Every structure is written in structure tokens, then in C-alpha cells.
Amino acid sequence: MNAWTFGPFVLTSSMLIIVAAIVVGYAVMRFRLQNALPAGSSYDRAFEVVLIWLLVWKLSIVLFNPQGVIDNPMTLLYYSGGSKGAWIAVLLAAGYVWYKDRKSPYKAVYIDAWLISIIAGYTTYRLLAAVVQDGHAVTNGAAVAIGIATIVLWWIREPQAGRKTMHAVFISFVIAHALLSSLAMSTWEKSAGAVAQDAEGTPVGIGIGQRAPDFELLTLDGQKVKLSDFRGKKVLINFWATWCPPCRIEMPIMQQFYSQQKDNNVVILSVDATHTELNSSIVESFVNHWGLTFPVVLDADGQVGKTYQVAAYPATYTLDENGIIRKKHQGAMDEEMLKKAIR
Structure with a gap:
């Protein structure tokens, strides 16, 4: 992006x-x-x-x-x-x-x-x-x-x-x-494919039609979360930061959308750019303030953001049930965009 x-x-x-x-x-x-x-x-x-x-x-x-x-x-x-x-x-x-x-x-x-x-x-x-x-x-x-x-x-x-x-x-x-x-x-x-392939022979990369690179990060309470844990569900990987103005406007929309869609095999995996934050306490306060109930993980060293070539926040990747990237969006998303993303 x-x-x-x-x-x-x-x-x-x-x-x-x-x-x-x-x-x-x-x-x-x-x-x-x-x-x-x-x-x-x-x-x-x-x-x-x-x-x-x-x-x-x-x-x-x-x-x-x-x-x-x-x-x-x-x-x-x-x-x-x-x-x-x-x-x-x-x-x-x-x-x-x-x-x-x-x-x-x-x-x-x-x-x-x-x-x-x-x-x-x-x-x-x-x-x-x-x-x-x-x-x-x-x-x-x-x-x-x-x-x-x-x-x-x-x-x-x-x-x-x-x-x-x-x-x-x-x-x-x-x-x-x-x-x-x-x-x-x-x-x-x-x-259309990529050079790298997973064990199933599926091309791995960040292009449309490729399987999203797997990663493992910690939540605020120290639990490990892997992207592949959500295989079988539609996943929106949302990259954001607390200091990002459009992220602050987008986040309550994300929460409302997740509340409506979480029972429809949809999950939002929220990846905070923790390496750009003063500390994780700020992220925790942000999550509590907006009452976020979807998984929030901490990209402490920024490696996941680099892998997905995130140059600005917010940025969102849409994955299908098989972990294949179907859509990419740079910038804040509204409810209509989110609904289109998971179709």
C-alpha cells in the first residue's frame, strides 16, 4: 500500500x-x-x-x-x-x-x-x-x-x-x-501466484489472491494470537495507532460493525503499531475508552507492519475463510465499505 x-x-x-x-x-x-x-x-x-x-x-x-x-x-x-x-x-x-x-x-x-x-x-x-x-x-x-x-x-x-x-x-x-x-x-x-508457497501449495504474499503471511502477536493481557487461528472466518486485519486521527474516527465504526457481524463468521484483528506508541498503557486506555471487544494485538517491533507494507494508518486487509487476501484499503473505512469488504 x-x-x-x-x-x-x-x-x-x-x-x-x-x-x-x-x-x-x-x-x-x-x-x-x-x-x-x-x-x-x-x-x-x-x-x-x-x-x-x-x-x-x-x-x-x-x-x-x-x-x-x-x-x-x-x-x-x-x-x-x-x-x-x-x-x-x-x-x-x-x-x-x-x-x-x-x-x-x-x-x-x-x-x-x-x-x-x-x-x-x-x-x-x-x-x-x-x-x-x-x-x-x-x-x-x-x-x-x-x-x-x-x-x-x-x-x-x-x-x-x-x-x-x-x-x-x-x-x-x-x-x-x-x-x-x-x-x-x-x-x-x-x-496468479507468488514465489513463496505454503505447505498446501498456495502462494503466500500480500497481493490480492495470495494467502496472507501468518504472524503471532500478544494481546494486552499477554495472550498469544496467531492470524491462522481465525482460519474458517472472514478476517479484517486493521493496522492502526492511538495517535492517528482517522483511526480514532474509524474505531467506533469498527466496533459497531463487529457487534453486528461477529455472529456471522466475521472477525476484526486489530494490530496496533505499538512501536510508535509511548507505551502499551495508552493502547489499553484507548481500547477501554471505546469499549473494543474484537482482538487487539501489539506489533511491538513493527515487523508485522513491515511485512504487510503499511506506510500509513489506518490500513485494512480483507481475508476470506481460507486466509486469502481479497481486498486492501488505505485510510478510514465507513460502514458501507466494511460491508462491501466482507461480501
């Missing part, structure tokens, strides 16, 4: 990738419009759309968790409306574009530029994700190839061409990626 901490804020590689994709998409849009619009014409709707999308997505947490925002306004810094908020933001942003451009004589040109910018931005995202994050080389390579081919085919046609053509190309792009994802999950990604 590539991440950098700036005070209470965490900047992750995924955030940088998204920003880069937006920048590339915007540049492609401007270049596409440059020769299609009359001299002196300008179209800066993209800035407005990004701003509207971000504001709606971020503030939509108020719709889904108003009491949490009232109880702790800092929630607005670390949470958003999640996937539901993102779709609300997309609909409002799209509605704004339609309303502002509905009577423009260049509406077809604008639609053309928007669609190719989306394809360019998405292709950039997949390319950078393949380089920086975990992912199967064949899947990401094929996705990037499809994107580049689509952009080339799109670019050779005139922006003023009929809407049916541009819509057909865009729909074909979406279908191609859907088929690629389906094939990837059912065929070649099943064989």
Missing part, C-alpha cells in the same frame, strides 16, 4: 492515479475541442463538473450518516458518501452539463469530447494502476490496449460525426472491458 502521511491526512497512490487520470482526460478533451470549435470559443465545463462532483460526493455523507457528522464533524475530512454518493454526484454533474449545454449548437461536439476524455482518463488509470498497484499484467495490459485502440479509432473520425457512431464506439468499449473482466476472473487470474 503506497501512502504518504501529512499530519492527519493520508495521500495514497490511488489518489494520485485518479488525479493523473483526470488531468489526462481534461487535456484530451481540450485538444479534441481545439480544432472543432470556432476560433475564440472556449469550453471550461470540465472544471465545473469536477468541482460539483467532488463537493456532492464528499458532502453526501451527511445524507447517509447525519448523526455521525453531528457527533464528530471531523468525519467530513475522512469520509464521503461512498459509492452511493459517487452515483448521486455523477447524476447531478451529468444533469448540470445537460442543462448548461442543451441549447448549444455544438452539443454533438461536446458529447464527442466528453466521451473520448472518459476513455482516455480510464485508460490512463488502468495503465498507472498496473505500474503502481497490485494487478494482473495480462488483464491490465489488455485493458490498456483496448483503450488505446479505441482512442485511435475515435480520433480519426470528425467530432461533428453522428451521435450514433460515437455512442456505438463507446458502448463497444464498455462491452469489451466487461468481457475482459469476466474472462480475467474466470481464467488467467486464477493462476
Whole structure:
């Protein structure tokens, strides 16, 4: 998990990738419009759309968790409306574009530029994700190839061409990626592995689809706890520290989620970065203050955090019943994220 901490804020590689994709998409849009619009014409709707999308997505947490925002306004810094908020933001942003451009004589040109910018931005995202994050080389390579081919085919046609053509190309792009994802999950990604293997021949590592490295740590009362003790259950390994502001906001949500799911074969294994704490008494006070009932273990020398490449807190790994890593998340998680993680 590539991440950098700036005070209470965490900047992750995924955030940088998204920003880069937006920048590339915007540049492609401007270049596409440059020769299609009359001299002196300008179209800066993209800035407005990004701003509207971000504001709606971020503030939509108020719709889904108003009491949490009232109880702790800092929630607005670390949470958003999640996937539901993102779709609300997309609909409002799209509605704004339609309303502002509905009577423009260049509406077809604008639609053309928007669609190719989306394809360019998405292709950039997949390319950078393949380089920086975990992912199967064949899947990401094929996705990037499809994107580049689509952009080339799109670019050779005139922006003023009929809407049916541009819509057909865009729909074909979406279908191609859907088929690629389906094939990837059912065929070649099943064989993704690592150099190390356990006694059962399963690849061991911290990548998606690999078995999480086992470890043994002590609880606050001195009991030994091994990750493999929870084999047969879905496990959320949560790395945190008492001095971490987003961890303090996330922890009561974790406890509430655990109270609801502990009878559904779900466990939260909370790994405190004890090597960064003044002493373990602070951790004990924190646990008592929030009434945490899930297992809390102490990473006294920081070796487990290093093994899992935790660069910033909080960070969470989701494991299935066989100890296989299914998801990784950098930053605070809300209830919706936690529910999605264990599906």
C-alpha cells in the first residue's frame, strides 16, 4: 500500500492515479475541442463538473450518516458518501452539463469530447494502476490496449460525426472491458501466484489472491494470537495507532460493525503499531475508552507492519475463510465499505 502521511491526512497512490487520470482526460478533451470549435470559443465545463462532483460526493455523507457528522464533524475530512454518493454526484454533474449545454449548437461536439476524455482518463488509470498497484499484467495490459485502440479509432473520425457512431464506439468499449473482466476472473487470474508457497501449495504474499503471511502477536493481557487461528472466518486485519486521527474516527465504526457481524463468521484483528506508541498503557486506555471487544494485538517491533507494507494508518486487509487476501484499503473505512469488504 503506497501512502504518504501529512499530519492527519493520508495521500495514497490511488489518489494520485485518479488525479493523473483526470488531468489526462481534461487535456484530451481540450485538444479534441481545439480544432472543432470556432476560433475564440472556449469550453471550461470540465472544471465545473469536477468541482460539483467532488463537493456532492464528499458532502453526501451527511445524507447517509447525519448523526455521525453531528457527533464528530471531523468525519467530513475522512469520509464521503461512498459509492452511493459517487452515483448521486455523477447524476447531478451529468444533469448540470445537460442543462448548461442543451441549447448549444455544438452539443454533438461536446458529447464527442466528453466521451473520448472518459476513455482516455480510464485508460490512463488502468495503465498507472498496473505500474503502481497490485494487478494482473495480462488483464491490465489488455485493458490498456483496448483503450488505446479505441482512442485511435475515435480520433480519426470528425467530432461533428453522428451521435450514433460515437455512442456505438463507446458502448463497444464498455462491452469489451466487461468481457475482459469476466474472462480475467474466470481464467488467467486464477493462476496468479507468488514465489513463496505454503505447505498446501498456495502462494503466500500480500497481493490480492495470495494467502496472507501468518504472524503471532500478544494481546494486552499477554495472550498469544496467531492470524491462522481465525482460519474458517472472514478476517479484517486493521493496522492502526492511538495517535492517528482517522483511526480514532474509524474505531467506533469498527466496533459497531463487529457487534453486528461477529455472529456471522466475521472477525476484526486489530494490530496496533505499538512501536510508535509511548507505551502499551495508552493502547489499553484507548481500547477501554471505546469499549473494543474484537482482538487487539501489539506489533511491538513493527515487523508485522513491515511485512504487510503499511506506510500509513489506518490500513485494512480483507481475508476470506481460507486466509486469502481479497481486498486492501488505505485510510478510514465507513460502514458501507466494511460491508462491501466482507461480501
